[in-house]
Structure formats: C-alpha cells, structure tokens
Amino acid sequence: xxxxxxxxxxxxxxxxxxxxxxxxxxxxxxxxxxxxxxxxxxxxxxxxxxxxxxxxxxxxxxxxxxxxxxxxxxxxxxxxxxxxxxxxxxxxxxxxxxxxxxxxxxxxxxxxxxxxxxxxxxxxxxxxxxxxxxxxxxxxxxxxxxxxxxxxxxxxxxxxxxxxxxxxxxxxxxxxxxxxxxxxxxxxxxxxxxxxxxxxxxxxxxxxxxxxxxxxxxxxxxxxxxxxxxxxxxxxxxxxxxxxxxxxx
Amino acid sequence: xxxxxxxxxxxxxxxxxxxxxxxxxxxxxxxxxxxxxxxxxxxxxxxxxxxxxxxxxxxxxxxxxxxxxxxxxxxxxxxxxxxxxxxxxxxxxxxxxxxxxxxxxxxxxxxxxxxxxxxxxxxxxxxxxxxxxxxxxxxxxxxxxxxxxxxxxxxxxxxxxxxxxxxxxxxxxxxxxxxxxxxxxxxxxxxxxxxxxxxxxxxxxxxxxxxxxxxxxxxxxxxxxxxxxxxxxxxxxxxxxxxxxxxxxxxxxxxxxxxxxxxxxxxxxxxxxxxxxxxxxxxxxxxxxxxxxxxxxxxxxxxx
Numbered sequence: 245x246x247x248x249x250x251x252x253x254x255x256x257x258x259x260x261x262x263x264x265x266x267x268x269x270x271x272x273x274x275x276x277x278x279x280x281x282x283x284x285x286x287x288x289x290x291x292x293x294x295x296x297x298x299x300x301x302x303x304x305x306x307x308x309x310x311x312x313x314x315x316x317x318x319x320x321x322x323x324x325x326x327x328x329x330x331x332x333x334x335x336x337x338x339x340x341x342x343x344x345x346x347x348x349x350x351x352x353x354x355x356x357x358x359x360x361x362x363x364x365x366x367x368x369x370x371x372x373x374x375x376x377x378x379x380x381x382x383x384x385x386x387x388x389x390x391x392x393x394x395x396x397x398x399x400x401x402x403x404x405x406x407x408x409x410x411x412x413x414x415x416x417x418x419x420x421x422x423x424x425x426x427x428x429x430x431x432x433x434x435x436x437x438x439x440x441x442x443x444x445x446x447x448x449x450x451x452x453x454x455x456x457x458x459x460x461x462x463x464x465x466x467x468x469x470x471x472x473x474x475x476x477x478x479x480x481x482x483x484x485x486x487x488x489x490x491x492x493x
Numbered sequence: 494x495x496x497x498x499x500x501x502x503x504x505x506x507x508x509x510x511x512x513x514x515x516x517x518x519x520x521x522x523x524x525x526x527x528x529x530x531x532x533x534x535x536x537x538x539x540x541x542x543x544x545x546x547x548x549x550x551x552x553x554x555x556x557x558x559x560x561x562x563x564x565x566x567x568x569x570x571x572x573x574x575x576x577x578x579x580x581x582x583x584x585x586x587x588x589x590x591x592x593x594x595x596x597x598x599x600x601x602x603x604x605x606x607x608x609x610x611x612x613x614x615x616x617x618x619x620x621x622x623x624x625x626x627x628x629x630x631x632x633x634x635x636x637x638x639x640x641x642x643x644x645x646x647x648x649x650x651x652x653x654x655x656x657x658x659x660x661x662x663x664x665x666x667x668x669x670x671x672x673x674x675x676x677x678x679x680x681x682x683x684x685x686x687x688x689x690x691x692x693x694x695x696x697x698x699x700x701x702x703x704x705x706x707x708x709x710x711x712x713x714x715x716x717x718x719x720x721x722x723x724x725x726x727x728x729x730x731x732x733x734x735x736x737x738x739x740x741x742x743x744x745x746x747x748x749x750x751x752x753x754x755x756x757x758x759x760x761x762x763x764x765x766x767x768x769x770x771x772x773x774x775x776x777x778x779x780x781x782x783x784x785x786x787x788x789x790x791x792x793x794x795x796x797x
Binding site for chain 1: 495496498500502503504551553555556557558559560561563564601602607620629645678716720723724725726727728731733735736738739742746750757758778783784786790791792793794795796
C-alpha cells in the first residue's frame with residue numbers, strides 16, 4: 245500500500261512538473277567582449293504551458309558591484325559633485341520583461357516578496373551614518389540606471405519586448421549594451437497564474453573578455469610596472485620612427 | 494569600424510580617434526605646439542573617461558616629444574644642464590601630481606579638477622596669445638619699434654644656489670628651474686599635457702633663456718616627465734590605454750607632417766591668433782559645462 249502511494253505521488257509530481265515546466269534556451273549563452281565588441285543582441289526563446297490570463301516574466305541580472313550616485317550642487321559659480329551615496333551589491337545590469345503591460349496586484353506581490361525586478365531590489369548604502377532621505381537617493385539611482393539603459397524594464401508583448409504564441413511559445417530579444425561588465429548573467433523565466441508560481445526556469449549567460457583587449461587589460465592590471473615600461477618603450481620607438489621616417493633629406 | 498578600447502572600456506570609432514590624432518597633430522605641426530592641451534579635453538568630449546584621457550595623453554606626448562627633440566638635438570639646441578635641473582623638479586612635481594590624481598579619483602572629484610585646471614590655463618594662455626598676436630599684428634604695421642634689454646634683473650636673481658648654464662648663457666639660481674619644473678610636472682600629471690605651453694613662456698620670461706634653446710630643452714624635459722607620469726599612472730590608477738595611445742600616435746605623426754608643411758603658408762602672428770581663438774573656444778566649452786545648470790544634477794559611477 246505504502247509503495248503504491250509513493251508511486252502515485254511520484255507519477256503525479258513528475259506529470260505535474262512536466263506539464264507546467266518551462267523549456268528555454270538562448271540564441272547565444274556566451275558573449276565575448278573582444279576588440280570589435282559594441283554590445284550584443286541575443287534571443288531568449290522557449291515553451292511553457294500557459295493559458296489565457298497567465299503572466300510570463302523574464303529577469304536577467306548582471307554581476308553585482310559597487311555603485312555610487314553623485315549629486316551636483318552650485319558652489320561659488322560652478323557645479324560640483326557635493327554629496328554621494330555608495331551602494332553595495334548592486335546588479336550592474338538588470339533586464340526585466342513583463343508579458344502584461346498591466347501586471348496584476350497578486351503578481352506584483354509575488355515579485356516584491358521574491359525581490360524580483362529592479363524596483364524590488366533592496367539597495368544597501370555603504371555610508372556608515374544613517375541617511376534620512378535614503379529612499380530619495382535610491383529613486384534617483386534607479387532613474388539614472390534606467391536612463392543609462394543598464395536597468396531596463398519592458399512591459400507588454402511586441403517584437404521589441406516579448407512575442408507569445410498560443411500561450412505556449414515565447415521569444416524575447418535581449419540587448420546587452422557595450423558597457424556591460426564581464427561575469428555571469430543570471431536568467432530567470434517565471435510563469436505566474438493569479439499571482440502564484442506555475443513554474444520557473446533558470447539559466448545563465450556568460451560574458452567574458454577575450455582576445456587582444458582582455459590580454460592588454462590583464463597585462464595592465466597584473467603586471468602594471470611592466471605595462472608602464474612597455475607603454476613608454478612603445479612611445480619612444482614610435483617617436484623615433486616618426487622622426488627618422490619623416491626626416492627631410 | 495569600432496574598436497573596444499581595453500583600458501577605457503568604451504567602444505570607439507577607429508577613424509574618429511585617428512582623425513582626432515591627425516587633427517591635433519596637424520595643429521601642433523602648424524603652430525609648433527605639443528597639442529596635449531587640446532587633445533585631452535577633446536578626448537573627454539568624445540566620451541573617454543577623463544582619467545584615461547589624461548594618462549593616455551601623457552603616453553602619447555612621450556612619442557611626440559621624442560620625435561620633436563631629435564631635430565633640436567641635431568642642431569645642438571638642447572641645454573642639458575638646464576634640462577636636468579628642470580627634470581629633477583619635474584619628476585618630483587609629477588610624482589606628487591599622480592598621487593594627487595589618485596586621491597582625487599577616490600573622492601570622486603578628479604573630473605572637476607581636470608576641467609577646472611583646463612579652464613584656468615586655457616583661458617590664461619588663450620588670452621595672452623590673443624593679446625600678444627594682436628599686438629604683433631599692429632606692430633608689424635608700425636615699423637621702427639624699439640628693442641628691449643636682453644633680460645631684466647629683479648628679485649628672482651637674488652635667490653641662492655646660483656649655477657652656470659653655458660648653452661643658455663645664464664648664471665641664475667638653480668631653485669628657479671627646479672620650482673618651474675616641479676610646477677609644470679604637477680600640471681602634466683593632472684592635465685595630461687607636456688606642459689610646453691607653460692614651460693616655454695616661463696623659460697623665456699622668468700629664466701631669461703635664449704629662444705633658440707627653449708623648445709629643444711623643454712621637449713627634452715617633457716619626454717622624461719611624461720614618461721614618469723605614464724609609468725606612475727600605470728602602477729597606481731591603471732588608466733594608460735596603449736591601444737588608444739597607439740591610434741592617436743598614428744594620426745598625430747601624419748597630421749604633424751602635413752601641419753608643419755602648411756605652416757610656411759601662413760604668417761606667424763596670424764597663426765598664433767588662430768591658435769588663440771581655438772584655445773579660447775575649447776576653454777569656453779569647458780567653462781560652460783561647469784557653470785551652466787547641468788541637464789542632470791545626478792550622475793552615477795559603476796565600479797568595474
């Protein structure tokens with residue numbers, strides 16, 4: 245009897261997860277920042293088992309780093325950076341796609357609870373003293389990250405956002421700007437029904453520096469004194485070559 | 494054609510960069526100036542981070558000064574004694590400058606200080622050049638103007654540690670070139686310039702050196718000071734971009750050749766007047782950036 249129950253439960257579970265699961269893939273899951281790099285565009289696509297009214301979410305979170313926001317003030321005739329707040333563990337890139345242009349209240353709750361979407365990040369300031377208007381700083385920071393297209397949120401369906409067919413197939417373009425940081429980009433596809441999770445799928449995009457550019461970067465950072473000498477030698481050689489090459493006979 | 498600059502970490506059009514190098518090279522060939530004081534602000538306008546623009550430009554100036562000094566060396570127009578004294582000051586000043594640069598970078602004020610330094614010095618130099626060239630143009634129309642003394646004596650000549658500088662035919666205190674070298678060295682580190690535009694007038698008017706040896710001697714000193722800046726920036730801030738420097742050098746070499754050939758077509762004072770206008774224009778743009786209400790009073794910086 246016990247065995248039978250286990251078998252039944254197992255069948256149900258497997259069947260359940262199979263039916264509701266998302267299968268997703270990326271057109272390219274490894275991006276190389278090489279000498280010719282000027283941003284990248286890739287596609288995230290896959291299938292899910294949805295029905296009318298379901299919501300699909302895609303989140304791509306770049307490597308975390310430290311970020312500072314500066315505020316300029318007018319001091320004796322010029323604008324200078326006067327105040328600043330530094331945040332810890334800030335995603336350098338955050339790309340969100342919401343399939344509905346108007347997200348349901350239940351779904352919003354789910355996102356808030358699970359800290360999904362750039363507006364649900366809890367930014368922590370590095371400043372030791374307590375800031376009274378921290379929320380204001382966070383709002384301003386959020387707005388500038390969006391302006392610089394490092395945090396992007398797209399709502400609704402469409403060619404530029406997400407294309408959905410028969411509540412089964414989805415396809416979304418992902419644009420990585422030229423300023424992206426190397427590292428692992430966590431991709432999450434979330435399928436919600438009435439604010440409850442039906443299924444989710446996680447994958448990754450690897451962004452790494454390759455080619456001559458990355459060699460130069462590593463050389464400059466790991467062997468900086470040799471790099472300095474190399475740069476000077478190169479300049480002296482170039483200068484000498486120019487003088488000799490263009491010497492008027 | 495875009496190229497991803499490995500240290501600046503921005504993607505730039507190759508032709509925009511070599512074109513800029515060529516344009517500034519052309520002007521430096523035409524006017525006989527180093528061009529760093531134009532190149533660095535223009536690189537910043539293009540979108541290169543200010544810190545990278547300054548350090549990389551120092552590296553490029555090493556190349557342009559080497560190619561410039563060789564011609565003066567052949568003509569024996571380099572006062573090595575004076576050059577060494579200036580250089581000692583220059584090494585101290587530029588080392589301090591790089592330290593100050595790194596400090597300002599950590600407190601987020603380096604952009605401001607670079608821009609301010611440019612506004613002040615470009616404004617000063619541009620104004621002096623405009624004044625001098627307009628005077629020269631007027632003077633050329635009224636012949637028979639009188640010649641002044643070779644050099645005037647003032648309190649500067651009472652300073653101790655007097656030294657003899659044979660090529661310059663001077664007997665003055667070593668403290669003077671030492672101090673001038675240190676001051677220009679510091680500017681070199683912070684502004685990414687050779688400093689010829691300060692050094693040359695200072696050598697003529699403060700030290701009283703004969704004009705013939707001034708350019709060669711200043712170039713000699715600039716090579717080592719900018720090399721020092723390149724090295725120290727490499728180890729402290731890692732902001733020297735050799736790909737960017739290389740592209741600028743290519744453009745600069747070609748531009749300088751065309752410029753120096755074209756310089757014979759225009760008259761000296763008119764040339765200086767044109768350069769003065771250009772310097773004042775760049776100064777004006779930087780000044781407006783600092784004083785006009787910015788589009789956005791917030792800016793963000795992501796640590797890489």
